[in-house]
Amino acid sequence: MSAVRLGQIVEALGGELQGGSPGTEIRRLAPLETAGGDALSFLSNPRYQSQLAASQAACVIVGPALRDAALARGACIVAPDPYVYFARVTQLWKRLQGLGATVGIHPSAVVHEEAQVHPTASIGPLCVVERGAVIGAHTRLASRVTVGERCRLGERCIVHPGVVIGADGFGFAHEGGQWVKIEQLGAVRIGHDVEIGANTCIDRGALEDTVIEDGVKLDNLIQIAHNVHIGRHTAMAGCSAVAGSTKIGAHCTIAGAASIVGHLELADNVHISTNTVVTHSISRPGQYTGVFPMDDNARWEKNAATLRQLHRLRERIKALEQTHKGG
Amino acid sequence: MSAVRLGQIVEALGGELQGGSPGTEIRRLAPLETAGGDALSFLSNPRYQSQLAASQAACVIVGPALRDAALARGACIVAPDPYVYFARVTQLWKRLQGLGATVGIHPSAVVHEEAQVHPTASIGPLCVVERGAVIGAHTRLASRVTVGERCRLGERCIVHPGVVIGADGFGFAHEGGQWVKIEQLGAVRIGHDVEIGANTCIDRGALEDTVIEDGVKLDNLIQIAHNVHIGRHTAMAGCSAVAGSTKIGAHCTIAGAASIVGHLELADNVHISTNTVVTHSISRPGQYTGVFPMDDNARWEKNAATLRQLHRLRERIKALEQTHKGG
Amino acid sequence: MSAVRLGQIVEALGGELQGGSPGTEIRRLAPLETAGGDALSFLSNPRYQSQLAASQAACVIVGPALRDAALARGACIVAPDPYVYFARVTQLWKRLQGLGATVGIHPSAVVHEEAQVHPTASIGPLCVVERGAVIGAHTRLASRVTVGERCRLGERCIVHPGVVIGADGFGFAHEGGQWVKIEQLGAVRIGHDVEIGANTCIDRGALEDTVIEDGVKLDNLIQIAHNVHIGRHTAMAGCSAVAGSTKIGAHCTIAGAASIVGHLELADNVHISTNTVVTHSISRPGQYTGVFPMDDNARWEKNAATLRQLHRLRERIKALEQTHKGG
Structure with a gap:
C-alpha cells in the first residue's frame, strides 16, 4: 500500500482537519482498537467513545459533537456524518491504491454478439452475457456471473462472483401427477446503483419481468423468485429469500435468512428481522419478527x-x- | 417477437377456439389484468373470474365451466385444464420465437474426453463435465454448470447456471479433536425430465449414489446432501435443504427454505410447508408445518x-x- | 475399479487382519447391509451390531470390543477406532483408483500473473485466482472457484465448485435514504486443511481480514460474512450462515441452516442445532437449540x-x- 496524506483526503472529500498536519501519511484504515500510528480511524457510534482516548490512530474521523473529545487525543477530521465520511474514504482509498480495477471485457468472458455492453462497463473473467442482455455504463460484473437472455442492468451496478440473473423462474402446471413446465418468457430488469452479492439468484419473470429498482443492495446467496418487484434502496442481507410475485416496497430492510412467501405486498419502510418468515402482506411501516428463541x-x-x-x-x-x- | 396466429396454437395444442378468428395475431402472452389487444391470456383459478370481463386480451384460455362467461367477453380457447394448456402455449411460444435455443457443446465448456454427452444434449458456455459423466439426450446444461466425475443425467433434463452436481458429500470421522476426511466414492444419478435451479448443489454419495428420480423439480439454491434419494415428480422450492441419507417419497412438495434433517424417510405425497424443519420421519401423506408466526x-x-x-x-x-x- | 487386496490395506493403514487372507480382493467399499462378497465394510456404531452377522461383506472393520462377534461371521480388520480407519480406507481407495486426480493449473483457469500458486497446488477448470492471491501447497480448487484479490489459502485445502472467496462484505453507510458503499479493503485468510463446500461464500473483511483457522470444515451454500473469525476444527453444515464480525470458537459444530447473527462471540466447543438462530453470545460449551417443532x-x-x-x-x-x- 502506498501512503495517502491527510491533506489529500480532506481536499477530495471535505471535512475539517483539526489538531493535525495535512502532510501526515496514512497507510491503513483501521478500527479504533487496532489502529496504529499510521492509520486513519473513525468513531460514529457514541457507544464506543470510551475507545477514543486510548486509540493509537494517527487521526480519527468524528462528528461535531465529539470534536473536543477527539482533539484532546490528537488529530481528527470533523464531518457531519462520520460513518458516511468514512465510507467515502474507503472509496477514495480503493481508487488511490488501484484495488479491484478492471476495465472492458475480459477475454475469457462469453458475451453474445447481440448483447449490448456499455464501453465503460467491465465484464470480468468467465462471465456469460447472453443474447439481448444489456449492461449499463460503469456496471461491473466481477467474475463467473451469468446474465441471461434479454436481462438488463442499469448504470454503476456491482455484481459479485457466481451471481445468476435470469435463470428460469420455478413454474409448473400439474397434470396427472407430473409437472408441465411453464416456460419463463419474461426477463429481469435491474435499475442503477444496484449491488448483488456472491451466488445470489434473480429469476426471470414468467410473462412479465422481475424488477429490482434503483439503489437496491442484495447480499450473498439470496433467492429472488420470478415476478418479484423490489423497491428502490431496499437492502436484503445474506440467505434471505423472496418467493414469486411478491412486491417489496422502497427503503425496506430484510435481515439475514428471512423468507417472504409469494404473492404478498410489503409497504415502504418495512423492516423484517433475521430468520423471520413473512406469511402475509404488511401495509404499515415497522419492525416485524418471528424467531424461535434459542435456549440450551x-x-x-x-x-x-x-x-x-x-x-x-x-x-x-x-x-x-x-x-x-x-x- | 414475431406474431403467432390463434389457429396455429389450436392446431398444435388442441382445444376449441370459440368466438374468435384463427387468423388473429398474438404478439404476447400476458396475465388477464395487463393483457392488451395483442395478447393471449388464461383464467385457471375461478377466484379471478371477476377479472375476466374487464380484460382487454385478444383471447382467453378457459375451462369448460367458464365457456359462456368467456364468450360473453370475446374470443376464447376452451381446454379441459386451462393452466396446463397455458403451460403448453408457453412451450410452443418459446419454440416459435427461437428463445433460449442452443445446441451442442459450447466451445468454452470443458468436457472431459472420457465423458459421454449425447449428440442432442446441449452444454452451455463455461460448463465443466468431468471424467465418466454421462449427459442424456436433449438434456441441457445452461451455463457455468459442473457435473462431477461419474455423475449421470437422464434425458430432457434442464440444469440452470451455477449448479454443482457431484461435489463431495460432507463426511468426516473425528479423531483427537480433528476431522478425518471420508472420501466420497459414490456419484449422483439423476433420472429423466429433472429440472435443477440456479446454484443448487447435489452432493455425491459416500459409498453409494445420491439419487434423483424422474420428473423431480428443484428450484434455486437447494442443498441435497450425500446419499439422499428423492422420489419421482417431487418438487422442492428455493433454499430448501435435505441432509444426508434422507429418503423422500414420490409426489411430495417441499416449500421454500424448508429443511429436512438426515437419515429420515418421508412417505409419498407428503407436503412440507415453507421454513418448516422436519426432524422425524413421516409415514402418512399430508401437510406438515412448523413456523414461528411473525408479529410486530x-x-x-x-x-x-x-x-x-x-x-x-x-x-x-x-x-x-x-x-x-x-x- | 481395479481390485485392492486386504493385505495392501493393512500394510498401508495398520490394524489387524483376522479370520481372513491378505490375498482377498476387494472391489468395493460398502455399508454392511448392501455389501457383497467383493466388499469391505465397517461397523462403528454398536447400534447396528445386529447387521453384522447377516452381512455378506468379504471383510468388516471393527473395534476391539466386537472382535469375537466379527470373527464368528468371517474376516475382519480390528482397529482402535473403526470409523477413523474406514475414513483412511476411503482415502487410500481414492488414491489407488486414481479418482479425482488433477495436478497443476488447468488451461481454462484464469490466474492473475501476480497470484502465487504453489507448484503442488491444483487449480481446476474455469477457476479465477485474482491478483495477490496465495494458494498453498497441495491445496486443490475443484472447478469454477473464485479466489479474490489478496486472499490466502493454506496447505492441503479442498475447495469445491462454485465457491467464492473474497467477494465484498455487505457494508453500507446510510445517507438521505440511500446506501453509500463502504469499500471492503480487507481480505480472507484461510488456514491449513480447510475444506469448503460447493457454492459457499466467504466475504472479505471491511478493514481487516475474515479468518478461517486450520482444520475448519464448511459444507455447501454457507454464508460467511465480513470480519468473521472461525476457530480451528470447527465444522459447519450446509446452508448455515454467520453474520458480520462474529467470532466462533474452536471445535464447535454448527448444524444445517443454523444462523448466527453479527457481532457475537461463541466459546470453544459450542454446538448449535439445526435451524437454530443464535441471537446472543455464548460463553459456555454445550448444545443450544431453537426450532419450532413440526406438526401436522x-x-x-x-x-x-x-x-x-x-x-x-x-x-x-x-x-x-x-x-x-x-x-
Missing part, C-alpha cells in the same frame, strides 16, 4: 414439547377461569 | 420471552387445577 | 395462533393464581 438444548426440549400442546393449555386456562367465575 | 417486533418480544418459560407455565396450570380439584 | 398443519395452526397470545395467557394464569391466593 434441555430447556428447549421441554418448552418445545409443551408448545405442541399450547392450544390445549389455553383451553385448560379457560376452564379454570370458568370454574372460578362459576364458583 | 414488540409483541413478538413479549411472546418469545414467555415461550422460554412455557414448560413452567404448564406446571403452574397443573398446580391450579390440582388446587381446584383439591378444594 | 391443522394442529400447528391452532398452536401457532395461540402462541401469538402467549404473553396474555401468562397474565391470565397470574390472575388465576392471585385469585386463588386471595381466596
Whole structure:
C-alpha cells in the first residue's frame, strides 16, 4: 500500500482537519482498537467513545459533537456524518491504491454478439452475457456471473462472483401427477446503483419481468423468485429469500435468512428481522419478527414439547377461569 | 417477437377456439389484468373470474365451466385444464420465437474426453463435465454448470447456471479433536425430465449414489446432501435443504427454505410447508408445518420471552387445577 | 475399479487382519447391509451390531470390543477406532483408483500473473485466482472457484465448485435514504486443511481480514460474512450462515441452516442445532437449540395462533393464581 496524506483526503472529500498536519501519511484504515500510528480511524457510534482516548490512530474521523473529545487525543477530521465520511474514504482509498480495477471485457468472458455492453462497463473473467442482455455504463460484473437472455442492468451496478440473473423462474402446471413446465418468457430488469452479492439468484419473470429498482443492495446467496418487484434502496442481507410475485416496497430492510412467501405486498419502510418468515402482506411501516428463541438444548426440549400442546393449555386456562367465575 | 396466429396454437395444442378468428395475431402472452389487444391470456383459478370481463386480451384460455362467461367477453380457447394448456402455449411460444435455443457443446465448456454427452444434449458456455459423466439426450446444461466425475443425467433434463452436481458429500470421522476426511466414492444419478435451479448443489454419495428420480423439480439454491434419494415428480422450492441419507417419497412438495434433517424417510405425497424443519420421519401423506408466526417486533418480544418459560407455565396450570380439584 | 487386496490395506493403514487372507480382493467399499462378497465394510456404531452377522461383506472393520462377534461371521480388520480407519480406507481407495486426480493449473483457469500458486497446488477448470492471491501447497480448487484479490489459502485445502472467496462484505453507510458503499479493503485468510463446500461464500473483511483457522470444515451454500473469525476444527453444515464480525470458537459444530447473527462471540466447543438462530453470545460449551417443532398443519395452526397470545395467557394464569391466593 502506498501512503495517502491527510491533506489529500480532506481536499477530495471535505471535512475539517483539526489538531493535525495535512502532510501526515496514512497507510491503513483501521478500527479504533487496532489502529496504529499510521492509520486513519473513525468513531460514529457514541457507544464506543470510551475507545477514543486510548486509540493509537494517527487521526480519527468524528462528528461535531465529539470534536473536543477527539482533539484532546490528537488529530481528527470533523464531518457531519462520520460513518458516511468514512465510507467515502474507503472509496477514495480503493481508487488511490488501484484495488479491484478492471476495465472492458475480459477475454475469457462469453458475451453474445447481440448483447449490448456499455464501453465503460467491465465484464470480468468467465462471465456469460447472453443474447439481448444489456449492461449499463460503469456496471461491473466481477467474475463467473451469468446474465441471461434479454436481462438488463442499469448504470454503476456491482455484481459479485457466481451471481445468476435470469435463470428460469420455478413454474409448473400439474397434470396427472407430473409437472408441465411453464416456460419463463419474461426477463429481469435491474435499475442503477444496484449491488448483488456472491451466488445470489434473480429469476426471470414468467410473462412479465422481475424488477429490482434503483439503489437496491442484495447480499450473498439470496433467492429472488420470478415476478418479484423490489423497491428502490431496499437492502436484503445474506440467505434471505423472496418467493414469486411478491412486491417489496422502497427503503425496506430484510435481515439475514428471512423468507417472504409469494404473492404478498410489503409497504415502504418495512423492516423484517433475521430468520423471520413473512406469511402475509404488511401495509404499515415497522419492525416485524418471528424467531424461535434459542435456549440450551434441555430447556428447549421441554418448552418445545409443551408448545405442541399450547392450544390445549389455553383451553385448560379457560376452564379454570370458568370454574372460578362459576364458583 | 414475431406474431403467432390463434389457429396455429389450436392446431398444435388442441382445444376449441370459440368466438374468435384463427387468423388473429398474438404478439404476447400476458396475465388477464395487463393483457392488451395483442395478447393471449388464461383464467385457471375461478377466484379471478371477476377479472375476466374487464380484460382487454385478444383471447382467453378457459375451462369448460367458464365457456359462456368467456364468450360473453370475446374470443376464447376452451381446454379441459386451462393452466396446463397455458403451460403448453408457453412451450410452443418459446419454440416459435427461437428463445433460449442452443445446441451442442459450447466451445468454452470443458468436457472431459472420457465423458459421454449425447449428440442432442446441449452444454452451455463455461460448463465443466468431468471424467465418466454421462449427459442424456436433449438434456441441457445452461451455463457455468459442473457435473462431477461419474455423475449421470437422464434425458430432457434442464440444469440452470451455477449448479454443482457431484461435489463431495460432507463426511468426516473425528479423531483427537480433528476431522478425518471420508472420501466420497459414490456419484449422483439423476433420472429423466429433472429440472435443477440456479446454484443448487447435489452432493455425491459416500459409498453409494445420491439419487434423483424422474420428473423431480428443484428450484434455486437447494442443498441435497450425500446419499439422499428423492422420489419421482417431487418438487422442492428455493433454499430448501435435505441432509444426508434422507429418503423422500414420490409426489411430495417441499416449500421454500424448508429443511429436512438426515437419515429420515418421508412417505409419498407428503407436503412440507415453507421454513418448516422436519426432524422425524413421516409415514402418512399430508401437510406438515412448523413456523414461528411473525408479529410486530414488540409483541413478538413479549411472546418469545414467555415461550422460554412455557414448560413452567404448564406446571403452574397443573398446580391450579390440582388446587381446584383439591378444594 | 481395479481390485485392492486386504493385505495392501493393512500394510498401508495398520490394524489387524483376522479370520481372513491378505490375498482377498476387494472391489468395493460398502455399508454392511448392501455389501457383497467383493466388499469391505465397517461397523462403528454398536447400534447396528445386529447387521453384522447377516452381512455378506468379504471383510468388516471393527473395534476391539466386537472382535469375537466379527470373527464368528468371517474376516475382519480390528482397529482402535473403526470409523477413523474406514475414513483412511476411503482415502487410500481414492488414491489407488486414481479418482479425482488433477495436478497443476488447468488451461481454462484464469490466474492473475501476480497470484502465487504453489507448484503442488491444483487449480481446476474455469477457476479465477485474482491478483495477490496465495494458494498453498497441495491445496486443490475443484472447478469454477473464485479466489479474490489478496486472499490466502493454506496447505492441503479442498475447495469445491462454485465457491467464492473474497467477494465484498455487505457494508453500507446510510445517507438521505440511500446506501453509500463502504469499500471492503480487507481480505480472507484461510488456514491449513480447510475444506469448503460447493457454492459457499466467504466475504472479505471491511478493514481487516475474515479468518478461517486450520482444520475448519464448511459444507455447501454457507454464508460467511465480513470480519468473521472461525476457530480451528470447527465444522459447519450446509446452508448455515454467520453474520458480520462474529467470532466462533474452536471445535464447535454448527448444524444445517443454523444462523448466527453479527457481532457475537461463541466459546470453544459450542454446538448449535439445526435451524437454530443464535441471537446472543455464548460463553459456555454445550448444545443450544431453537426450532419450532413440526406438526401436522391443522394442529400447528391452532398452536401457532395461540402462541401469538402467549404473553396474555401468562397474565391470565397470574390472575388465576392471585385469585386463588386471595381466596
